Amino acid sequence: MRPESEQELSRMVRDSVAPLRIQGGGTRDMCGPVAGAGAGAVLSTAGLSGITLYDAGALTLVVRAGTALADVDTALAREGQRLAFEPMDMRALLGTEGVPTVGGMVASNAAGPRRVQAGACRDSLIGVRFVDGTGAIVKNGGRVMKNVTGYDLVKLMAGSWGTLGVMTECAFKLLPAPETQATLRSAPLSAQDAVRVMSAALGTPYEVSGAAVGGDGCVCLRLEGFARQVAYRCAQLQAVLGGAWQVLDAPESVALWGKIRDVSEFAGRAGDVWRVSVAPSGAAALVARADCPVVMDWGGGLLWFLTPEGVDLRARLGAFAGHATLVRASQATRARIAVFPPQPAALAKIAQGLRMKFDPRGVLNPGIMA
Incomplete structure (x- = not known):
């Protein structure tokens, strides 16, 4: 199923008389x-393509x-x-x-890595159009900031994995792309250090737009902006942090952060991949566990x-203030271990209520977030 218009969708x-897999x-x-x-028929949005509005002066993009x-x-x-939030490519x-x-x-x-500075996709999303589970066409938000009245469905749709509606159009606020970037890379350090x-x-005024550690244990700190500013901030940041730092120029920096963004370290390697969100203060303890x-x-x-x-990382980590998502695993492992972390009873009740409101017949990706 590949609709070519919002009305056809x-x-x-x-x-539809059976559940659909939105793709x-x-x-x-x-x-x-x-x-x-009878579930599993694929409903593809690939036919709903094209940029419908791009106002560079207003830093606004509307796209199917x-x-x-x-x-x-x-x-x-x-x-x-550019889109500020640096979306990951998971292929x-x-x-x-x-x-x-x-x-x-x-x-x-x-x-991606810039979320530490610019937020996630939902923070740049200012408007959506979608088709709910009854076939109704819904619009929320618009093409400028601070235009939402009633329920903020824009934020609700981001991260809903197609369980509340099939998106047809999205509006974003944009940011200027920087003139250049550079990365400071340390020697290998322990997780705690x-x-x-x-x-x-990240606590300095030097506007670090990426702070990560690859599989080699080296801390990587990205700085973006005008060339003179980046050079100055690199020097100041090294003075504040102390120690020996390698400075990667723009091409090297771009390549490095593409690999960090896409977790290329684990691509093609045997095993399951988990994504864990936690306060940085608790990160070292979780790495050890x-x-x-x-x-x-x-x-x-x-x-x-x-x-x-097949390892249940949630069981290995035990209780902690955060959550773990199973990103890559076999179908057999996914059948045994939930992909998404279990929700508290109150939150689960709210989520179920939302699904009943937007998809009362249960035809949009039912069960994929169970």
């Missing part, structure tokens, strides 16, 4: 199977959900602009093919773990 959803480019296939009798992210990046680059990590799309990016609330250094760097390869991002607030196949 609306009819398809309204006339953009098919590159972020990390959820469980669709539940229900099936549009390839590469096309968006190309259009923005011509005007010296290498998950071994998927296809083309990442705007709808998939929003549905998963994708973000790495978190301390990253926290110190996990006892497996790790990539640290967001100053220690995001941990990627590579575990042996």
